[in-house]
Amino acid sequence: MQRLVNMLRDLAILIRANLWIVPVLGALVAAVFYFVAPPPPMSASMATGSPGGGYTVFAERLRDELAKQGFELRLVRTSGSGQNLDLLLEKDGEVNIGLVQSGQERQLDARQRARLDSLGAMFQEPLWLFQRKEVSIDRVADLLPLRLALGSPGSGTAAVTTAVLEANGITPQQYPPNWQASGGNAVANALIAGELDAAFFVGPAENPLIQRLAASPELSLAGFRRSRAYEARLTFLKRVEVGEGLLNLAQNMPDRDLVTLSPVATLVINERFHPALTPLILQAAQEVMKSGSLLDAPGAFPSAEPPTLELHKDARRFYESGPPLLQRFLPFRIASLADRYIILLIPFIAILIPLFKSIGPLYRWRIRARIYRWYRYLREIDRRLDSSSGGIELDSEIARLETLENELSRVEVPLSYYNELYELHIHLNYVIQRLRTLRDRKTEAAAG
Numbered sequence: 001m002q003r004l005v006n007m008l009r010d011l012a013i014l015i016r017a018n019l020w021i022v023p024v025l026g027a028l029v030a031a032v033f034y035f036v037a038p039p040p041p042m043s044a045s046m047a048t049g050s051p052g053g054g055y056t057v058f059a060e061r062l063r064d065e066l067a068k069q070g071f072e073l074r075l076v077r078t079s080g081s082g083q084n085l086d087l088l089l090e091k092d093g094e095v096n097i098g099l100v101q102s103g104q105e106r107q108l109d110a111r112q113r114a115r116l117d118s119l120g121a122m123f124q125e126p127l128w129l130f131q132r133k134e135v136s137i138d139r140v141a142d143l144l145p146l147r148l149a150l151g152s153p154g155s156g157t158a159a160v161t162t163a164v165l166e167a168n169g170i171t172p173q174q175y176p177p178n179w180q181a182s183g184g185n186a187v188a189n190a191l192i193a194g195e196l197d198a199a200f201f202v203g204p205a206e207n208p209l210i211q212r213l214a215a216s217p218e219l220s221l222a223g224f225r226r227s228r229a230y231e232a233r234l235t236f237l238k239r240v241e242v243g244e245g246l247l248n249l250a251q252n253m254p255d256r257d258l259v260t261l262s263p264v265a266t267l268v269i270n271e272r273f274h275p276a277l278t279p280l281i282l283q284a285a286q287e288v289m290k291s292g293s294l295l296d297a298p299g300a301f302p303s304a305e306p307p308t309l310e311l312h313k314d315a316r317r318f319y320e321s322g323p324p325l326l327q328r329f330l331p332f333r334i335a336s337l338a339d340r341y342i343i344l345l346i347p348f349i350a351i352l353i354p355l356f357k358s359i360g361p362l363y364r365w366r367i368r369a370r371i372y373r374w375y376r377y378l379r380e381i382d383r384r385l386d387s388s389s390g391g392i393e394l395d396s397e398i399a400r401l402e403t404l405e406n407e408l409s410r411v412e413v414p415l416s417y418y419n420e421l422y423e424l425h426i427h428l429n430y431v432i433q434r435l436r437t438l439r440d441r442k443t444e445a446a447a448g
Helices: 002-017 021-035 054-067 081-089 110-114 156-167 185-193 208-214 227-233 275-288 313-321 332-357 359-372 375-387 394-408 415-447
Strands: 043-047 072-076 097-101 117-124 127-132 198-202 219-222 238-242 258-262 264-269
Touching: 043 054, 043 081, 054 072, 054 097, 054 117, 054 264, 054 275, 081 097, 081 156, 081 264, 097 156, 117 275, 117 313, 127 156, 127 208, 127 258, 156 198, 156 227, 185 198, 185 208, 198 208, 208 219, 227 238, 227 258, 275 313, 375 394, 375 415, 394 415
Parallel strands: 043 072, 043 097
Antiparallel strands: 097 264, 117 264, 127 198, 127 219, 238 258
16 A cells, blocks of 8 residues: 555656646647648539539539538539639639539630639530431531521530631631521420521530430431541540440431540639648549449549649649548548648657657656755855854754755655655755764863
């Protein structure tokens, strides 16, 4: 029992002797919390497209995937790629991420492009040229006498068709009056009803509108024989091979192998987007596109190619090395928290190592200081005795040392330091005895 009491007493002394480390550690922890970056938000606003469109379908699947990580993706319905770009460029808007068709960035000036970054291509959205079966289209110039729909103003379809037509030397000023700037379901209805001869559409092969047109027996699909020439001149377009019957096996649409052109749906962010969310968004996009599509092989998207806007540095790191190590095994919220603190862990440890190494020497110094500080009084008396024994009040010094001896009995030190404490007692008694001897001699001399 006594051994336990002694151990607890030594532990209490150890703790009291090292209490200085508490405020030091507190200051270090406070510094870590002060300098570490704030956590990324767990929500974002994304510009999508019209209901039922390819952009909206992808965004809804992305939202559902992100919800599994506790992340809220708010979807903002728009008319399409052009409006998405406008919303991303708004200075005080809420949208911080959106789908933009490759090629749309060509209409931006250098200052606007500098405000946007790309997270990569999410999927292909080919350019489809549907025509009435009685119509023959071999080259773009064959469209001039036809009743043609080019896509709604500001839409991705209009942007691509304008670029393709300009590559053939046909500018908007040269468009014939039988061409119209319209798109969507209204144009599909008119084309099926025979009110139009041909129409351009942009969207994934699975898009309900594209599938509706592919199921119509009155329509056929035109290809672009000179796709390599377009690809060389319009770098945001890629040639896509469409096999016979790919869109609709029952109607055998298309009725032959052909090649079309395809921009890609690019995920674009602005300065309001928190860069720490990049791996989370791209991991979710990978999950959405892991099975591929009719035209996209599994795992082909998201992709860093083709380049459009500047690829964000965190997205480039993701495509080169995959997601951060912790995010491969931990939920995003926990992994992002750990990532932020690991950055400061190395300098924190670099400070703690010498700090903890100093605990032992400082502890020994503080304990011995409780003993050795009493030697100051003994040294002072010794010096005064050596200089002039007659100039010292022996009785008062004896009383002073006896008081110190009583105080010394209350000094607490660990058992391992008691030998030094007892040595101090011996030295103190030696000085007291020496003073008493001097006092007795002076008394005898005065009496004689």
